[in-house]
Amino acid sequence: MFWSNYFIPTLKDTASEDAQVISNSLMLKSGMIRKNASGIYTWLPLGLRVLNKVENIVREEMNNAGAHEVLMPMVQPKDLWNESKRWDKFGPELLRFKDRHDRDFCLGPTHEEVITDLIKNNVKSYKELPLNIYQIQTKFRDEIRPRYGVMRSREFLMKDSYSFHLSEESLEETYQIMRNAYSKIFERIGLDFKIVKADSGAIGGDKSEEFHVLAENGEDTLAVSDKSDYAVNAELLLENGQDSKSLVGQESPDGNGLLEITKGIEVGHIFQLGKLYSENMNATVLDDSGKAKNMHMGCYGIGISRIVAAAIEQNFDDKGIIWPKSISPFDLNIITIGADKDKNIEASSRKLYKELTQKGFEVVLDDRDDGFGKKIKDSELIGVPVSIVFGKNFTDHKKVEIIFRNGEKVASALNEVEEII
Ligand code: ATP
Numbered sequence: 001m002f003w004s005n006y007f008i009p010t011l012k013d014t015a016s017e018d019a020q021v022i023s024n025s026l027m028l029k030s031g032m033i034r035k036n037a038s039g040i041y042t043w044l045p046l047g048l049r050v051l052n053k054v055e056n057i058v059r060e061e062m063n064n065a066g067a068h069e070v071l072m073p074m075v076q077p078k079d080l081w082n083e084s085k086r087w088d089k090f091g092p093e094l095l096r097f098k099d100r101h102d103r104d105f106c107l108g109p110t111h112e113e114v115i116t117d118l119i120k121n122n123v124k125s126y127k128e129l130p131l132n133i134y135q136i137q138t139k140f141r142d143e144i145r146p147r148y149g150v151m152r153s154r155e156f157l158m159k160d161s162y163s164f165h166l167s168e169e170s171l172e173e174t175y176q177i178m179r180n181a182y183s184k185i186f187e188r189i190g191l192d193f194k195i196v197k198a199d200s201g202a203i204g205g206d207k208s209e210e211f212h213v214l215a216e217n218g219e220d221t222l223a224v225s226d227k228s229d230y231a232v233n234a235e236l237l238l239e240n241g242q243d244s245k246s247l248v249g250q251e252s253p254d255g256n257g258l259l260e261i262t263k264g265i266e267v268g269h270i271f272q273l274g275k276l277y278s279e280n281m282n283a284t285v286l287d288d289s290g291k292a293k294n295m296h297m298g299c300y301g302i303g304i305s306r307i308v309a310a311a312i313e314q315n316f317d318d319k320g321i322i323w324p325k326s327i328s329p330f331d332l333n334i335i336t337i338g339a340d341k342d343k344n345i346e347a348s349s350r351k352l353y354k355e356l357t358q359k360g361f362e363v364v365l366d367d368r369d370d371g372f373g374k375k376i377k378d379s380e381l382i383g384v385p386v387s388i389v390f391g392k393n394f395t396d397h398k399k400v401e402i403i404f405r406n407g408e409k410v411a412s413a414l415n416e417v418e419e420i421i
């Protein structure tokens with residue numbers, strides 16, 4: 001990719017309303033996203049590269065966990081939502097509308113209805129279970145207060161999966177598989193996260209757990225043990241009106257260590273639904289004695305677009321984004337300075353670009369007609385882990401400067417670059 005003909009519209013500044021959280025400000029400044037309407041965003045090429053990387057890691061781990069990918073419709077008919085009794089129950093987050101024949105539809109905020117209907121009509125016997133089906137798809141929720149950019153938007157990308165079982169034990173087994181798959185996903189991305197008990201009924205149990213990326217700007221307050229992995233949404237431990245700070249130093253409910261308070265961003269949620277939907281929607285399979293049984297269900301969500309913002313909240317400095325390698329839009333930025341004066345710089349930088357690209361690195365070549373200051377600033381802003389500079393040192397001594405995102409610099413001969421990066 002040559003920067004001069006790529007589309008990275010960076011900004012010097014953002015409006016103060018867009019700078020409430022650092023991730024949104026940096027995503028706008030680095031030209032990753034643009035706002036289209038409240039809570040609705042366009043992903044530009046740079047942002048989309050990151051989004052796709054998160055998506056691919058999620059997809060790989062879902063496939064490894066034995067789940068099968070489908071793509072369900074975003075537009076859903078009212079009839080299905082009547083069956084599950086959610087058409088009236090779901091609040092104004094559900095965007096309802098009519099088609100030209102005056103029939104009611106909604107934009108899918110989640111897909112329990114569609115998937116339960118699909119499985120009910122196509123799976124007849126317990127022998128076809130368990131099944132775990134997922135999709136990666138745009139959701140729409142008419143959030144009351146869309147804010148913080150793609151962190152809490154109205155239109156967003158989610159991976160949602162749904163599992164179907166004859167028995168509770170089988171559901172429990174798949175739930176654990178998904179719990180492990182989710183841990184692997186966040187480990188692979190390279191984020192500091194906690195698995196958090198999510199509803200009061202589940203303290204001590206695990207019918208529902210959330211995955212939180214730890215970050216100062218998190219909307220949720222978590223109470224975590226200083227000794228064990230125990231973590232719970234602080235709200236669940238608080239009496240009416242009690243401040244979460246009062247939990248600090250209390251004994252952890254798991255009997256292991258003392259509580260600390262920290263902020264988290266919910267990036268994933270796993271849930272044992274039981275027979276709620278299969279009973280309402282009459283979804284059954286025949287068991288081994290030929291009797292119709294309601295299926296047990298689990299559902300598992302990951303906020304793909306929210307992860308991109310959460311990763312920034314955890315990895316930035318005053319210069320810009322510091323991408324974890326796994327989801328960086330580029331591995332390397334080759335920067336040329338003064339290529340108009342030294343023709344050798346253009347030829348050598350393009351040669352290195354080609355070689356590294358062929359070796360599988362994702363490289364951007366900043367061949368714009370700008371000085372070092374502007375180019376390194378942009379490189380730091382968009383968060384590329386390594387920049388390789390062809391400048392005066394190359395003209396004089398045939399050496400490039402390798403600059404890591406943490407500021408470390410090494411001068412290197414061309415044939416040594418690969419060892420250093
Ligand atoms: P929240 O409490 O943050 O509103 P939720 O409980 O409504 O989340 P789920 O219905 O469990 O979320 O959705 C699964 C995942 O989708 C969440 O863990 C989160 O990562 C993501 N998500 C939910 N709402 C949004 C949103 N408005 N914008 C971006 N991502 C979202």
Ligand code: MG
């Ligand atoms: Mg919500």
